[in-house]
Amino acid sequence: MAQPTIARPETETFVRNVWYIAALRSEVGESLLGRTILGISVVLYRTRAGKVAALRNRCPHRGYPLTEGKLGDDDVIACGYHGFRFGPDGTCLSVPGQDKIPGRSDVRSFPVTENGPFVWIWMGDPELADPAGIPAETGFADPDFRFVSGNVVIDANHELIADNVLDLSHESFIHATKIGTREVAETPITSSSSESRWLVQASRIMRDVECPPTYRERTGLRSPIDREQHINFFVPSLYVLDTMVVAAESRHDPADGPRRAYHGKVIYGLTPLSERQTHYFFAIGRDYAQDDPEMDASVQEGQLCLIDEDAYAVGVLQNLMDTEGPEFEVSIRLDTAALIARRMLARRLRAEAKG
Template sequence: MTAIPRNHWYVAAYSREIGGELFARTICGEPVLFWRTRDGSVTAMPDRCVHRRFPLSQPPSRLVDDQVICGYHGFTYGADGKCVSVPGQTRIPRTARLTPYPVVEQDSFVWIFIGDPANADPARVPRASCLDSPGYTTVAGMEPLRARYSLLVDNLLDLSHETYLHGGYIGTPEVASTPITTEVDEDAGIVYVSRHMDDAECPPFYAKSTGLQGRITRWQDIEYTPPCLYKLHSRIAPAGCVPRPDGSDPDAFHVEVVYAITPETEHTTHDFWAVARDFALDDEEVSAFLAESNRTVVLQDVEALDVLERVIATEPPGYQELSINIDTGGLAARRLLQRMVTS
């Protein structure tokens, strides 16, 4: 599946990426120009001048007093997209305007709505509140993926690959050998996949960050809100500890792994990732270790999925893949995504 659901919110950037300079990123095939206005709000509009389509993010285009001046012919636009000046005449054509995209800044992300603005309900932006919570410390990044977004969804909904692709970092034998449970909230459009390991090896990712040694209890509870937001609620405790259903485990360490899966084009993806923890909040060494380790894991996924994208491009028509029990979460996500594309 390569079609992109358009009438939905996607993460365009981290809040920290957008300041008082012109910033460009392609979202769902649309080149978008961003900047933060003097009042602190983020504006987003098509990254092309209405005159001759010159990218407004391209030098010598520039931003002056919350107005962007096209570096080709000088068409000038305000933060609302209206053209306020054109070269050689005082009358501004009625159609000389850019239509801004709806944006919401929330949980350290800048979200954008690429589809019909009439459907851009801010209340439908999914939450990742741990990323902006004083009870957590977060490390984060973004890696470009030269593969379709649905391959990353498949990857994240089936964590059994940790055993093989991420051995030495987060993978242990128990991840692949432990069965999963899958539930779908059809009304909310959320896929839940859980894997609870009562007696597992502690991988270096957690041993070095938490100090735990020996066998552990390890819970992986996935919550995927299509099309964009993936959350892995990870709980780690010494073997024998039984995590509480509400997550308030006094003997456990909690790690929230968040991915924002944003299509750049039909065959490329922005892979936003973040790791939030509720322990060692002020320990810079732990933060540096988790940032480096998780980026390594992400890059392992990127390499594998880039290869898979190239393989798919050479497949003969009608090729049929095989699915098994570990794929129930990914298959449920595919079904919800297909429903979004066709609705």
């Protein structure tokens, strides 16, 4: 089927009324962390009471970044250029050389919350920021899962990355030496969606298939295995993949007792830095080898390798988009979830523009 290229919204580039992952919790301490989110420079820090503050990283006086200033013991930032002082809620507390603080001297502050290994930020209407809106599907509250997390910046638009993670048939080619086997691309997916949650779902169930190298190493399983992938993608930014691998039923002897299934969770937060760069946050969960620091290190390293492979592919596409513009695309059935997500993103942008 022929489909248009990636939808470009007529109105706004980014959804704003949604929780985006802004940082790893471990990145935010009692020093000033600058981060650009949706093209806006933000400064994040933790107050002495342990609360995260997020402020626009531009002083209202002459626009100097607050990250160039000093954070005092009283949680107050003093601008490094001429000394305007701001509290953690953005209120301007004093200006040099006069008692009266001019109007409009406060800095914008953004709602933030902590959930799982991440600090989340709300770049839209603060009245709508409800931390309960972060989907529970991440599994961060589930004690059965141990997570390792990290983040990188990828030189590609977030929609290219959403395309990548929603069509896992690329595993058979891009990740052929790690998690891809030919059966991934050969197995059809089922997909569905929920407009009220801005959610796209896709599942792939594989029976009697080859065990890829990474799963062999981590679980000790040998081919054939039964393997499942279940995606929940909350448009535009939160991706949750549940994976399951287990010795194939076909070769299982019931006398050996129940089969041990290995469950994994792959959480990605795609937070646009700009139109052509994206913060790629990840948290990888597992319900096995819980107290194994070597496994933690191996999962972390393995994930960074996978992301490198994906980053290369989407980077190539971004470069072509930059130089040649969008190209006409032919889509197939395996693209269904990605196409639903593209359309949903366009609807969400329109809905937000209408208020």
